[in-house]
Structures are given as C-alpha cells and as structure tokens.
Amino acid sequence: DDIAQGRAKSRACAVCHGPLGMGTAPDAPHLAAQPATYLSQQLRAFRSGERKHAVMNVIAKPLSDADIEQLSAWFASLQIEVRPPP
Amino acid sequence: DDIAQGRAKSRACAVCHGPLGMGTAPDAPHLAAQPATYLSQQLRAFRSGERKHAVMNVIAKPLSDADIEQLSAWFASLQIEVRPPP
Numbered sequence: 001d002d003i004a005q006g007r008a009k010s011r012a013c014a015v016c017h018g019p020l021g022m023g024t025a026p027d028a029p030h031l032a033a034q035p036a037t038y039l040s041q042q043l044r045a046f047r048s049g050e051r052k053h054a055v056m057n058v059i060a061k062p063l064s065d066a067d068i069e070q071l072s073a074w075f076a077s078l079q080i081e082v083r084p085p086p
Numbered sequence: 087d088d089i090a091q092g093r094a095k096s097r098a099c100a101v102c103h104g105p106l107g108m109g110t111a112p113d114a115p116h117l118a119a120q121p122a123t124y125l126s127q128q129l130r131a132f133r134s135g136e137r138k139h140a141v142m143n144v145i146a147k148p149l150s151d152a153d154i155e156q157l158s159a160w161f162a163s164l165q166i167e168v169r170p171p172p
Contacts, residue, residue, distance in 0.1 A: 007171075020168045026123040029115075032168045037112040051137060082106045082118045083165040085093075 006074025009067055012059060013075075021075045036069075036076035043068045092160025095153055098145060099161075107161045122155075122162035129154045 016025050021032030031039065045051035046060035047068070063071070102111050107118030117125065131137035132146035133154070149157070 020170065022168055023121060023124075026121045027127060029120050029124050030166070032166075034115050035109060035112045038109070038115050041113060078171060079169040080116070080118075080166045081169070082108055083167070084106065085164060 002070045002073040003077045004074075006070035006072070006077075009071055010074055013071065016055070017075075021078050030080075031075040032078040033080040034075060036072040039072035039075055040068050043071065088156045088159040089163045090160075092156035092158070092163075095157055096160055099157065102141070103161075107164050116166075117161040118164040119166040120161055122158040125158035125161055126154050129157065 013021075013031070016028040017023050017031045021030060021034075023030050042051060043060050043063060046053060046056040047063055049057055099107075099117070102109060102114040103117045104110050107116060107120075109116050128137060129146050129149060132139060132142040133149055135143055146154075
C-alpha cells in the first residue's frame with residue numbers, strides 16, 4: 001500500500017528528516033504527521049523549481065507523481081502529540 | 087522574553103496553524119517544534135516573496151525581523167513526540 005511503499009522510498013529523506021520524520025538538521029523541518037496535501041504540494045513545488053532549495057530541488061527532480069503521493073502518505077501517517085508548554 | 091512575545095504575536099497564525107502549532111487546514115503545516123532556523127528562513131522567504139503562498143505572503147509582509155525571531159522561538163519551543171507506527 002501507499003504508506004509501506006512510501007516508507008521504503010523514504011530512506012533518502014531520513015538523512016536530513018530522520019527515520020520517523022523528525023528532522024536532524026537546523027534547517028530541515030519535521031515531516032512527521034504533516035498533512036499529505038501539504039507534503040505533496042511542497043514536493044511538487046521543489047520538483048518544478050517553484051520552491052527553491054539546493055538539496056530539495058535535486059532530490060525531488062526524479063520523483064514520479066506516485067513517489068510523491070506515497071512519500072506524502074507515509075510521513076502523514078505518522079502521529080505526533082504536542083506537549084503543552086510549561 | 088522571545089518565546090512569550092512570540093506566543094502573544096501568534097494569534098493570527100493560530101487560525102490555520104492552531105493555537106499550539108498543530109495545523110487545522112489540509113495545506114497548513116504543523117509548526118509545533120519545527121527548528122527556529124527553519125521557521126525564520128521560511129517567514130523571511132514568504133516576506134520577500136521568494137517563497138510563494140497567497141496567504142503567507144500577505145501575513146509575512148509586515149513582520150519585522152524581531153517578530154520573525156519571536157514567532158520562530160515560540161513555535162520551536164513547543165515539544166512534540168512521534169508515536170512509532172503500528
């Protein structure tokens with residue numbers, strides 16, 4: 001299914017965004033639980049160059065529409081909880 | 087301090103991004119716990135128009151550098167936990 005295939009394809013993402021979508025670099029956002037619509041919009045924008053980022057434009061270039069939908073489904077499937085601030 | 091001032095200024099953001107940075111619209115990302123560097127880069131890009139979004143370009147236009155740092159500090163201060171997938 002989309003989520004399992006997305007997880008399999010997400011290995012390249014994990015370098016900056018972490019294996020469970022929690023970013024490891026100061027300029028890499030957390031992808032865990034982001035809405036699938038938002039994620040696919042951003043991947044399409046990186047693929048077309050409408051949104052600019054040195055790394056993401058290269059990573060997104062070869063992605064097919066199916067890749068984008070599956071990667072988005074995988075990260076959107078993760079659940080996060082916000083701890084109320086102190 | 088930056089976090090408290092950022093929280094006070096974040097009321098406009100809450101409409102789409104939720105009071106604790108958990109987005110409520112399908113194309114609005116969760117801001118909770120995102121790295122402050124990432125958030126300020128994106129707000130600056132929306133402010134300059136380098137990153138395009140009908141709503142965010144309008145919202146970011148009047149923000150000062152201090153506003154951007156404080157809003158980023160507030161959302162970055164929130165803590166999230168990822169629940170491991172089933």
